[in-house]
Amino acid sequence: MIKQIDLRGLTCPEPVLRAKRLLDDPAVDRLEALVDDDVCVNNLMRLSRSLKASARHQRCDGHFQVIIERGGQADGGGLPDGQAEPAVAAAYGAQRQVGTVVFLAKDTFGEGDPELSRTLINLFLQTVLEAGHKPLAILMANSGVKLMAPDSPVLKVLEDFRAGGCEVLACGLCLEFYGLKEKVPPEQVTNMFAISEYLFAADKVLSP
Numbered sequence: 001m002i003k004q005i006d007l008r009g010l011t012c013p014e015p016v017l018r019a020k021r022l023l024d025d026p027a028v029d030r031l032e033a034l035v036d037d038d039v040c041v042n043n044l045m046r047l048s049r050s051l052k053a054s055a056r057h058q059r060c061d062g063h064f065q066v067i068i069e070r071g072g073q074a075d076g077g078g079l080p081d082g083q084a085e086p087a088v089a090a091a092y093g094a095q096r097q098v099g100t101v102v103f104l105a106k107d108t109f110g111e112g113d114p115e116l117s118r119t120l121i122n123l124f125l126q127t128v129l130e131a132g133h134k135p136l137a138i139l140m141a142n143s144g145v146k147l148m149a150p151d152s153p154v155l156k157v158l159e160d161f162r163a164g165g166c167e168v169l170a171c172g173l174c175l176e177f178y179g180l181k182e183k184v185p186p187e188q189v190t191n192m193f194a195i196s197e198y199l200f201a202a203d204k205v206l207s208p
Helices: 014-023 038-050 086-091 112-128 142-148 153-162 173-178 192-201
Strands: 001-006 030-035 054-060 064-069 096-105 136-141 167-171 202-206
Touching: 001 014, 001 038, 014 192, 014 202, 030 173, 030 202, 038 054, 038 064, 038 096, 038 136, 038 142, 096 192, 112 153, 142 153, 142 167, 153 167, 167 173, 167 192
Parallel strands: 001 030, 096 136, 096 202, 136 167
Antiparallel strands: 030 064, 054 064
C-alpha cells in the first residue's frame, strides 16, 4: 500500500511522529511525504535507516518530497549490508543499546556561578573525551543547544566527539528559539521524539 502525506507547516517533532505512525502499519510499504526543509528530510532519513528501509528525496517547488520504501537496500549511511547505525536504531526504538547517552539540557555544568559553570561543562566534555569514553550520543535541548553556536568554546570538543563516531544532535525547536537553527549543520538538528527515544533506549544517561 502507498500512503501520501503532507507534513509541511508542522512543528517538530510532529512530521516524524506522523510518518512513523503510518509506517507502523505493516500494510504500508511505501510512504511519500512532503516536508518544508532539509532538517525534516534528515529526520525522515534517520527514521528510514532505523527501519532498514530505502529512502530518497528530491526538491520540488520550494519544498521536499521524501519517499520511504520497505525492502531493497536501506540507506545506511555508508555502513555495509544496509545496516543502520546502532545509535540511530536505538533512537527510533529498534532495540536497547548497551552504552551511555549524554543529555545536556543547559549550557552549564550544574548550578552556581554562570561563568564557572560554563567553564566546567567544557572541562567535563574534554575530560570525557580524553579519558577515552565513547558515548552513543550527545544530545542537547533547551539552553544546552547554545553549546552548538559557532562561537561556543565547547564546539571543538563536540566536533572531536563526532569525528570519533558519536552522534552529536541538538533539538531543532530549541535552536530556532535561540536563533541558531541556520548556524548548525542540518544533519545535527533533531527532534524531541528522537531525543526521547535515545534516552529510553540507552543503557545509561548522564545529565551533568
